[in-house]
Amino acid sequence: MKKLRFTKMHGISNDYVYISTFDQPEEDWEQLAIRLSDRRTGIGGDGIILVCPSDVADAKMRIFNADGSEGKMCGNGIRCVGKFVYDKGLVPAEKTTITIDTLSGIKTLELTVKDGKVQSARVDMEAAILRPADIPVRYDGDRMIDAPLEVDGRIWNVTAVSMGNPHCVTFVDDVDSLDLEKIGPHFENHPIFPERVNTEFVKVIDDHTLQMRVWERGSGETWACGTGACATAVAACLNGYCKKGDDITVHLRGGDLVIRYTDDTVIMTGPASTVFEGTVEI
Numbered sequence: 286m287k288k289l290r291f292t293k294m295h296g297i298s299n300d301y302v303y304i305s306t307f308d309q310p311e312e313d314w315e316q317l318a319i320r321l322s323d324r325r326t327g328i329g330g331d332g333i334i335l336v337c338p339s340d341v342a343d344a345k346m347r348i349f350n351a352d353g354s355e356g357k358m359c360g361n362g363i364r365c366v367g368k369f370v371y372d373k374g375l376v377p378a379e380k381t382t383i384t385i386d387t388l389s390g391i392k393t394l395e396l397t398v399k400d401g402k403v404q405s406a407r408v409d410m411e412a413a414i415l416r417p418a419d420i421p422v423r424y425d426g427d428r429m430i431d432a433p434l435e436v437d438g439r440i441w442n443v444t445a446v447s448m449g450n451p452h453c454v455t456f457v458d459d460v461d462s463l464d465l466e467k468i469g470p471h472f473e474n475h476p477i478f479p480e481r482v483n484t485e486f487v488k489v490i491d492d493h494t495l496q497m498r499v500w501e502r503g504s505g506e507t508w509a510c511g512t513g514a515c516a517t518a519v520a521a522c523l524n525g526y527c528k529k530g531d532d533i534t535v536h537l538r539g540g541d542l543v544i545r546y547t548d549d550t551v552i553m554t555g556p557a558s559t560v561f562e563g564t565v566e567i
């Protein structure tokens with residue numbers, strides 16, 4: 286029986302099983318993501334994240350959702366990958382600005398370190414993508430902003446944004462009362478999103494504060510979504526609720542992220558936590 290070493294980590298309760306391939310062999314990650322994510326028969330998580338060697342960055346990450354599908358970017362995940370790489374000495378202790386390669390390109394992180402351990406990270410998430418074909422979303426206009434969309438018999442106004450992965454943002458008067466288990470899958474699998482979609486349900490608190498719940502592609506409702514918080518802040522600016530250049534606090538079920546949307550990039554700042562280490566028989 287083979288054993289696999291893992292580290293359980295989370296970014297404001299968006300939790301993943303982190304596995305290093307610096308010193309462990311490749312496996313069937315799609316199947317393992319399904320098995321290890323199960324909160325009763327597995328380790329439990331919103332998916333698994335691989336921390337791999339890279340020739341072009343300090344490390345490379347791959348993320349697999351709980352249904353085994355591979356995502357192209359994970360905001361809460363990349364902060365934890367930065368913590369994993371630094372805390373385990375995969376970069377020198379003086380190196381607190383690191384790069385992580387992803388399927389959505391190389392991202393730069395500025396790590397906040399205390400007592401030799403990363404507490405949080407400021408991530409340059411790069412430019413928001415708004416061209417429908419690049420999100421992708423089947424939509425004729427040049428950007429999908431505040432557009433009506435029928436989902437499960439109701440009309441919602443949605444804004445489509447990619448942060449390297451697809452997001453559908455809709456603004457509502459109250460997020461706490463939404464039945465995401467019912468409505469989430471209808472958004473996730475809506476035919477206008479050929480690669481499915483992550484959906485953010487957002488209440489505007491004021492011009493620099495948002496409250497958000499998220500139904501993630503491949504994982505269902507998670508307690509936080511970093512790329513989703515970025516897409517939400519971008520959509521709030523595009524819809525006139527918030528202003529470009531301001532720090533926007535996004536309240537998620539698991540905690541807060543601070544997002545700044547400028548003309549050429551999106552900056553996300555938030556915590557990263559290690560819960561426990563272990564080995565699992567596979």
Ligand SMILES: N[C@H](CCC[C@H](N)C(=O)O)C(=O)O
Pocket residue numbers: 299348350355356357358359360361362450451483501502503504507509510511512513
């Ligand atoms: N479910 C997402 C990947 C995880 C993103 C999220 N956990 C984050 O923190 O950005 C997708 O399939 O695009």
